[in-house]
Amino acid sequence: MQNMQNKQIPDIVVGRLPSYLQMLKRLKTAGETNTSSKELGLKLEISAAQIRKDLSHFGEFGKQGTGYSINYLIECLEDILHVNKVWDMALVGVGFLGHAIANFQGFNHHGFQIKCIFDVDPSKIGQFVAGHIILDISELEKVIRKLNIQVAMITVDADNAQDVADKLVRAGIKSILNYAPVIIKVPSGIQIQYINPIIKLQHMTYYLK
Amino acid sequence: MQNMQNKQIPDIVVGRLPSYLQMLKRLKTAGETNTSSKELGLKLEISAAQIRKDLSHFGEFGKQGTGYSINYLIECLEDILHVNKVWDMALVGVGFLGHAIANFQGFNHHGFQIKCIFDVDPSKIGQFVAGHIILDISELEKVIRKLNIQVAMITVDADNAQDVADKLVRAGIKSILNYAPVIIKVPSGIQIQYINPIIKLQHMTYYLK
DNA sequence: AAGTATGTGTTAAATTTATCACAAAAGTAA
DNA sequence: TTACTTTTGTGATAAATTTAACACATACTT
Incomplete structure (x- = not known):
C-alpha cells in the first residue's frame, strides 16, 4: 500500500x-x-x-x-x-520587502537556499544584499537556467508581478511564492502560492467592532 | 435584505x-x-x-x-x-523578521498602523525601530490597554509565541497575526491568522521532482 | 494468561462548500 | 413597443471535505 x-x-x-x-x-x-x-x-x-x-x-x-x-x-x-534535500531559489525584487526576505534565515534552516537575486533598477544592480550581488533582470532566464533553479519568490509590486512570473516560467521555474498582492496566471503544472498579510488582517477585522 | x-x-x-x-x-x-x-x-x-x-x-x-x-x-x-477606518496595531518581537515588518509600509497603505513595539531583550529595549521606541514586554498589557489596541502581530520565535499570545489576549487584543511557525491556542472570540512561508514552499515541492 | 486500554486504517455518514441553471431586471437597438 | 443581450441573485444540485463508527492489532496490568 x-x-x-x-x-x-x-x-x-x-x-x-x-x-x-x-x-x-x-x-x-x-x-x-x-x-x-x-x-x-x-x-x-x-x-x-x-x-x-x-x-x-x-x-x-x-x-x-x-x-x-x-x-x-x-x-x-x-x-x-521532497524536502529531504536543499532547494535552490531565485528572488526577484529588492525593494524593502525583498531586502528583508533575502536576509531572512528561516528559509535556510528548512532546506531553502537563495542562490540568485534580481532587480530591474540600474541603481541596485551590482549592489550586494545578504551576500548576493543583485543581477539585472534581463539576465534572469540565462542565470536561472544555468543554475537549474526550480523555485522562485516574487517581491516586486503588484503591477509587475505577472510580468516577472512570465519571465520565471520561461526560465524553467516550477514553483513560485508570490508576495505581491495580485493573483498571477501560470500555465498548468506550475505551482503558485501567495503570502498576503493584508488580506489576513482584513479577514480578522470583519469580526471586530 | x-x-x-x-x-x-x-x-x-x-x-x-x-x-x-x-x-x-x-x-x-x-x-x-x-x-x-x-x-x-x-x-x-x-x-x-x-x-x-x-x-x-x-x-x-x-x-x-x-x-x-x-x-x-x-x-x-x-x-x-470594517476597514473603513485605521486600525492600530502592536508588534511583539524585534528579531530580524520583526524589524523587517516594522519597516514594511504595506500595512500603513491599507489602514493598519503600528503604534507600539515590544521585545524582551534588555539590549533592544529603548532602541528605536521604524520610528518607534522598543518597549519592555513587561509593559505590554499596560500600554496596549491604554492605547486601546485590538490587533497585534507576533514575530517572536516558535517557543515564545504562545506565551506572547497569552499576554496579548490578557491585554485585550482581539486579532493576532502570527508569524511564528507554531499553532497558537486562543480563547473563542479571539481571531488568529498565520503567515508561514516555509509551509507554502513545502506544499509546492510536493509537486516537484 | 486474561482483561483492559490505546490507537491504527478503513468504511460509512454527515456536513460543508461549490456549481449549476434559471427567472427577473436592466440596458440597447430596431 | 418589441426583441435581444447581459448579468444579477438564488433555489436546487453536486462535489468535496470532515466527522464518526468500527474492527483489528499491540501494549500494559494484574
Missing part, C-alpha cells in the same frame, strides 16, 4: 502535511520519540481522524496500539514532500 | 472578501468604474457564481444586466470588513 500516488491526492490534503512535519520536528527537538494522531491533533487543532485519513493517502506509517515513531514519520513526510 | 448578519456567514466566505476588495481597488486605480462577477472571477480565478453567492450573504450590491459599480462595491466591502 506504500507510495500509491496513483489515486490523485487532494491538494488540500497535501497542504496539511507541512504543518504535520513542522509539529513533528518540534516534538523531536523537545526530546519526544513517539506520538499519536490524538496528540498531533490536539497540538495542531485538527481532528485525529483527519490526520490519520490524510496520512492514509500515502501509506501506513503508524503501529496500532502504539502510534507513530516521530523519527520515522518525519522521514516519510520529508520523502513525500 | 441588506446587512442580515443573522444567518452565520461561513468563515471561508469572509476570507474571500478581502481579495475581492483588493482587486476592485486595482480596477479603480486602473480607471475602471464598473465591473461584473464575470470579470472579477476571471481576474481572481474564482467562478463568477461563487463571487455572486459570496456577496449575496451580505446584501444586493449589483444591478442586473449592468454589474457592479466599483466605487459602491468597494464602499460596501470596506463596511462589511
Whole structure:
C-alpha cells in the first residue's frame, strides 16, 4: 500500500502535511520519540481522524496500539514532500520587502537556499544584499537556467508581478511564492502560492467592532 | 435584505472578501468604474457564481444586466470588513523578521498602523525601530490597554509565541497575526491568522521532482 | 494468561462548500 | 413597443471535505 500516488491526492490534503512535519520536528527537538494522531491533533487543532485519513493517502506509517515513531514519520513526510534535500531559489525584487526576505534565515534552516537575486533598477544592480550581488533582470532566464533553479519568490509590486512570473516560467521555474498582492496566471503544472498579510488582517477585522 | 448578519456567514466566505476588495481597488486605480462577477472571477480565478453567492450573504450590491459599480462595491466591502477606518496595531518581537515588518509600509497603505513595539531583550529595549521606541514586554498589557489596541502581530520565535499570545489576549487584543511557525491556542472570540512561508514552499515541492 | 486500554486504517455518514441553471431586471437597438 | 443581450441573485444540485463508527492489532496490568 506504500507510495500509491496513483489515486490523485487532494491538494488540500497535501497542504496539511507541512504543518504535520513542522509539529513533528518540534516534538523531536523537545526530546519526544513517539506520538499519536490524538496528540498531533490536539497540538495542531485538527481532528485525529483527519490526520490519520490524510496520512492514509500515502501509506501506513503508524503501529496500532502504539502510534507513530516521530523519527520515522518525519522521514516519510520529508520523502513525500521532497524536502529531504536543499532547494535552490531565485528572488526577484529588492525593494524593502525583498531586502528583508533575502536576509531572512528561516528559509535556510528548512532546506531553502537563495542562490540568485534580481532587480530591474540600474541603481541596485551590482549592489550586494545578504551576500548576493543583485543581477539585472534581463539576465534572469540565462542565470536561472544555468543554475537549474526550480523555485522562485516574487517581491516586486503588484503591477509587475505577472510580468516577472512570465519571465520565471520561461526560465524553467516550477514553483513560485508570490508576495505581491495580485493573483498571477501560470500555465498548468506550475505551482503558485501567495503570502498576503493584508488580506489576513482584513479577514480578522470583519469580526471586530 | 441588506446587512442580515443573522444567518452565520461561513468563515471561508469572509476570507474571500478581502481579495475581492483588493482587486476592485486595482480596477479603480486602473480607471475602471464598473465591473461584473464575470470579470472579477476571471481576474481572481474564482467562478463568477461563487463571487455572486459570496456577496449575496451580505446584501444586493449589483444591478442586473449592468454589474457592479466599483466605487459602491468597494464602499460596501470596506463596511462589511470594517476597514473603513485605521486600525492600530502592536508588534511583539524585534528579531530580524520583526524589524523587517516594522519597516514594511504595506500595512500603513491599507489602514493598519503600528503604534507600539515590544521585545524582551534588555539590549533592544529603548532602541528605536521604524520610528518607534522598543518597549519592555513587561509593559505590554499596560500600554496596549491604554492605547486601546485590538490587533497585534507576533514575530517572536516558535517557543515564545504562545506565551506572547497569552499576554496579548490578557491585554485585550482581539486579532493576532502570527508569524511564528507554531499553532497558537486562543480563547473563542479571539481571531488568529498565520503567515508561514516555509509551509507554502513545502506544499509546492510536493509537486516537484 | 486474561482483561483492559490505546490507537491504527478503513468504511460509512454527515456536513460543508461549490456549481449549476434559471427567472427577473436592466440596458440597447430596431 | 418589441426583441435581444447581459448579468444579477438564488433555489436546487453536486462535489468535496470532515466527522464518526468500527474492527483489528499491540501494549500494559494484574
